Amino acid sequence: xxxxxxxxxxLERLDHTKEATDEEIYDCIDEILIQESxxxxxxxxxxxxxxxxxxxxxxxxxxxxxxLENPEITEIMVNGYDTIFVEEKGQIxxxxxxxxxxxxxxxxxxxxxxxxxxxxxxATPIVDSRLEDGSRVNIVLNPIAINGPxxxxxxxxxxxxxxxxxxxxxxxxxxxxxLFSDLVRAGYNIFVCGGTGSGKTTFxxxxxxxxxxxxxxxxxxxxxxxxxxxxxLVRLETRNKNVEGxxxxxxxDLIRSSLRMRPDRIIVGEVRGEEALDLLQAMNTGHDGSLSxxxxxxxxxxxxxxxxxxxxxxxxxxxxxxxxxASAIDILVFLGRLRDRSRKVLEIVELTGxxxxxxxxxxxxxxxxxxxxxxxxxxxxxxxxxxxxMRKKLLxxxxxxxx
Numbered sequence: 001x002x003x004x005x006x007x008x009x010x011l012e013r014l015d016h017t018k019e020a021t022d023e024e025i026y027d028c029i030d031e032i033l034i035q036e037s038x039x040x041x042x043x044x045x046x047x048x049x050x051x052x053x054x055x056x057x058x059x060x061x062x063x064x065x066x067x068l069e070n071p072e073i074t075e076i077m078v079n080g081y082d083t084i085f086v087e088e089k090g091q092i093x094x095x096x097x098x099x100x101x102x103x104x105x106x107x108x109x110x111x112x113x114x115x116x117x118x119x120x121x122x123a124t125p126i127v128d129s130r131l132e133d134g135s136r137v138n139i140v141l142n143p144i145a146i147n148g149p150x151x152x153x154x155x156x157x158x159x160x161x162x163x164x165x166x167x168x169x170x171x172x173x174x175x176x177x178x179l180f181s182d183l184v185r186a187g188y189n190i191f192v193c194g195g196t197g198s199g200k201t202t203f204x205x206x207x208x209x210x211x212x213x214x215x216x217x218x219x220x221x222x223x224x225x226x227x228x229x230x231x232x233l234v235r236l237e238t239r240n241k242n243v244e245g246x247x248x249x250x251x252x253d254l255i256r257s258s259l260r261m262r263p264d265r266i267i268v269g270e271v272r273g274e275e276a277l278d279l280l281q282a283m284n285t286g287h288d289g290s291l292s293x294x295x296x297x298x299x300x301x302x303x304x305x306x307x308x309x310x311x312x313x314x315x316x317x318x319x320x321x322x323x324x325x326a327s328a329i330d331i332l333v334f335l336g337r338l339r340d341r342s343r344k345v346l347e348i349v350e351l352t353g354x355x356x357x358x359x360x361x362x363x364x365x366x367x368x369x370x371x372x373x374x375x376x377x378x379x380x381x382x383x384x385x386x387x388x389x390m391r392k393k394l395l396x397x398x399x400x401x402x403x
Contacts (some may be wrong), residue, residue, distance in 0.1 A: 006019065007281060029054050060277055062108050063097045068131070068155065078151035081105040083084040105149055109139055116222075116356045118240060127240060130222040133158060134145055137222070156202075159224045163206045172345040176365060179348075179390075182399045187288035193296035195336035199343040201225070201269065208267060208291060217258040219251060220269035227267075234261055251275040252313075255282060261304030268292040274313025276306050283328035298358040299332045303359055319357060326354040332361075340377045350390060362386040 010033050015322050033047050042050070067076050067086060075087035081099035085092055099105040113120050113129050122128040125141040136154040146240060163177045183190060184207055192207075203226055208227050210257075215232040218225050223237045236258065239249040251268065255278040258266055266282050268275070270293045283290050294309075296302025303325060310321045334347040348365040364387045369379040 060180045061111075063099060064108065064153070067095075067097075068135075068153070071102060072343070074155050075154040076151075076155070078105065078149070080147045080149070083147075102149070104343055105151070107152060109141075109149055113139070114136055120172075124240065125234060130224065134224045134226060136224060141348045142233065153189050153315055154225060160209070161202050162227060166203070166206055169342075171343055175383075176345060176348070176381060179364075179387075180207050180208050182394050184208075184289060185212075186397050187395055187397045188330040189288065189328060190291050190331045191302070191329045192291070192293040192333045192335065193299065193302035194293075195295065195297060195337065197343075198337050199336040200335060203333070203345075204267070204269070204291060204293050211265060211289070213264060214264035214289075216265045216267060217261055217263040218269070219258060220255045221251070222269075225267065234258070234263070252278050255279060258282075259285075259287075263287060265289045265291070270294060271306075271309060273309055276309035277313050277324075280306075280310070280324045280328040281345050284324065296334070299347060299361065302332060302334070303361075320353075322357070323354045324360050326351050326359045331364075338377050340372075340375060342377065344379075345381070350386060364390055 022027045026046045028045075029051050033042065033050060036042060037047065049215040050133075052055065062249075063084070064076060064078070069071050070088075073088050073094075077085040077087075078099075079085065081102045081104065084095045084097055086095060099108075099348075109120065112131065113125045113127055115132065116129045118127050118129050120139055120141060125144045129139065131137060131153070134156045135337065136156070138150075138152045140148055140150040142148045163180070166172055167174060167177055180190075188391060192200050192204050205225050205227070208225060209229045211227065211230055213232075214230070215234075216227065216230045217234045217236065218227065219236045222237050223235055224234075227233055236254045238251055238254065238262070239247065241248040251271070252275040255266065255268065255275060259282060264287070266279075266287050267290065268279050271279055272294070278290055279290070294302055296305050302320075306325055307321050310316065310324070329351050332349045332351060333345060334349075335343060337343050338345040344367055345365075346367045347363065350362045350364055352360045352362055354360065363384050365383050367379050368382050369377055371378050
């Protein structure tokens with residue numbers, strides 16, 4: 001007898017007049033499996049697997065549950081109910097696992113969005129959400145997604161990744177980690193940029209944990225940041241439009257509201273549009289030490305993108321926008337994913353001002369490849385003379401930049 005038939009038997013036996021507990025569901029599954037084993041021999045291993053699979057399909061994430069529990073898997077991509085890909089150890093592969101029907105996948109999707117008080121249907125076919133562990137979820141329904149529903153889950157580790165973890169993985173070295181520790185404590189405004197999957201959110205979370213004894217407001221589309229070191233923490237999350245197309249709460253709304261919460265620092269998970277102007281203004285009005293991220297293929301590209309983002313919200317002369325950017329952002333960090341799939345800090349630059357129509361940029365560190373060993377790219381972070389000036393500034397501010 002197939003799992004779907006057993007699952008239907010469990011559903012028929014459950015008392016639908018009340019919410020069944022996990023224990024009651026397990027008891028019901030066990031009773032049915034015992035009955036079936038009397039008719040047909042079921043090995044113990046098969047019974048254990050059926051027990052878990054049936055329960056996962058009723059209370060958890062169906063065939064995705066095992067993938068979510070696998071720490072080696074970092075991304076889950078569901079292209080319709082019968083096609084599932086995963087990224088494991090940097091490699092993408094197709095699985096044999098599949099949902100039994102489109103309806104089962106739809107049930108899982110509704111279960112996900114309900115947990116974050118969001119809604120997805122034909123009127124709102126695209127939704128960003130999250131799982132309880134903070135993993136990022138994007139959902140697109142038919143007919144927008146022709147072979148949908150499409151479900152993409154970017155997993156996050158159970159325990160937040162620390163700066164020490166990034167050092168051990170080769171994303172940066174001790175010298176750079178000490179620099180970031182001092183920059184954060186000194187109240188420098190830091191903007192992290194990079195491509196998709198370059199580790200921006202992970203890095204932002206790691207450097208955010210250098211913040212101590214301050215009031216911090218985090219603003220995100222889907223709450224992912226976990227600042228374990230901050231006690232006085234306010235976490236804000238955007239809200240999509242309802243069925244009537246109303247009551248949307250945007251990043252801009254949250255930034256403006258956060259300014260009335262007496263924050264010492266504001267952390268914006270990612271800027272993509274006109275909210276960039278509000279972030280820059282917040283950085284320029286006494287909220288030193290604020291942090292954010294954005295998509296950019298280089299520090300120069302990120303600055304150009306910020307100009308475009310500001311223009312989305314207001315008409316301003318380019319000169320005024322560049323002056324705002326140069327005044328607001330102190331440090332720009334560029335992250336990248338190399339050919340061996342490793343993630344690294346590729347460049348750190350300082351914005352020193354606005355002169356002659358251009359933002360003045362001074363590189364502090366740059367990652368330079370030196371070769372390969374066992375398929376892994378080797379390299380070193382080379383510092384410029386400007387880093388010595390930065391060290392003097394930190395020392396003058398009473399911050400000790402360790403060598």
